[in-house]
Amino acid sequence: MTAVARGPSRTAVLTAAARALHREEPPPWVLDDPLAIGLAGDEGLALMQRMRTELSRESLLDFTRWVCTRGRYVEDLVEEEAARGIDQYAILGAGLDSFAYRHGNLLERLRVFEVDQHESQAWKRRRLAEIGVAAPPNLTFAPVDFETETLEDGLAAAGFDWSAPATFSWIGVTMYLTRGAIDATLSAIVKGAPRSSLVLTYNLPMSELSGLAAETSGAMRAIAAEMGEPFVSLFLPDEIEALLRSHGYSDIIHFSPEEALRRYFPDRSDVQLGGAQRIVVGRV
Numbered sequence: 001m002t003a004v005a006r007g008p009s010r011t012a013v014l015t016a017a018a019r020a021l022h023r024e025e026p027p028p029w030v031l032d033d034p035l036a037i038g039l040a041g042d043e044g045l046a047l048m049q050r051m052r053t054e055l056s057r058e059s060l061l062d063f064t065r066w067v068c069t070r071g072r073y074v075e076d077l078v079e080e081e082a083a084r085g086i087d088q089y090a091i092l093g094a095g096l097d098s099f100a101y102r103h104g105n106l107l108e109r110l111r112v113f114e115v116d117q118h119e120s121q122a123w124k125r126r127r128l129a130e131i132g133v134a135a136p137p138n139l140t141f142a143p144v145d146f147e148t149e150t151l152e153d154g155l156a157a158a159g160f161d162w163s164a165p166a167t168f169s170w171i172g173v174t175m176y177l178t179r180g181a182i183d184a185t186l187s188a189i190v191k192g193a194p195r196s197s198l199v200l201t202y203n204l205p206m207s208e209l210s211g212l213a214a215e216t217s218g219a220m221r222a223i224a225a226e227m228g229e230p231f232v233s234l235f236l237p238d239e240i241e242a243l244l245r246s247h248g249y250s251d252i253i254h255f256s257p258e259e260a261l262r263r264y265f266p267d268r269s270d271v272q273l274g275g276a277q278r279i280v281v282g283r284v
């Protein structure tokens with residue numbers, strides 16, 4: 001077991017600050033998260049200013065647009081799965097994700113479980129109360145530390161039905177975890193119900209990056225390490241696919257930066273996504 005962040009996660013504030021920064025661009029926004037700025041609070045405002053001054057304009061846009069693109073991809077997937085009757089959604093390493101507070105209609109038929117480290121989750125719940133955002137009835141908080149506890153137990157204790165299919169998202173988290181914690185979590189999900197799906201992000205090793213991807217990734221991993229949340233697990237696309245297949249996942253989909261540009265930024269030749277972090281989906 002390796003010590004990962006034990007206090008409230010500060011990289012969760014960082015990605016909320018990125019979602020808030022995206023709204024400083026002229027619309028349309030790939031993801032519109034009006035709650036991000038309030039959830040991120042004063043620390044978020046300071047991080048927004050830090051990113052504006054320390055990152056090049058290209059890297060700032062790469063990071064903030066990517067954070068919103070991955071969020072949008074997940075939210076689109078959850079809506080598609082809900083339309084197919086999958087009515088449980090577990091957000092692993094939820095941080096300051098505000099999906100549950102922005103999708104009132106969907107939450108009438110979707111049960112959402114936010115999974116995160118105990119202290120991060122307690123801190124988010126205080127923050128939600130401070131900014132006057134009520135948790136919807138169909139949202140349940142499930143504190144789990146992936147390094148020391150199991151997702152099976154944490155979700156079961158929160159009332160999750162492991163015999164029914166679910167959509168799982170695990171966004172911006174695997175790079176902070178040990179390989180043991182990643183294996184344990186992948187194993188828990190694949191033992192769940194058929195028709196479940198998992199969408200996760202993974203980060204490429206620095207040695208594989210060049211140009212904008214290297215610049216953005218170098219800057220962001222330095223900030224994360226300074227926050228006490230260093231990157232510890234990195235994968236190549238073939239490696240993450242092999243890992244998912246070895247656990248029994250199938251129908252693997254790699255969502256490339258090129259496809260993200262085509263889907264979410266059509267007719268925007270000015271937009272660049274470096275691609276240091278990638279999305280992959282696997283089905284149970």
Ligand SMILES: C[S@@+](CC[C@H](N)C(=O)[O-])C[C@H]1O[C@@H](n2cnc3c(N)ncnc32)[C@H](O)[C@@H]1O
Pocket residue numbers: 004005008009011012015016092093094095096097115116117120144145146147170171172173176177
């Ligand atoms: C960069 S934030 C991403 C938050 C959110 N998914 C997003 O995209 O904005 C990383 C998240 O991983 C969570 N995390 C890191 N290590 C963890 C662990 N051992 N157990 C549970 N959650 C963990 C942190 O608490 C934090 O919420």
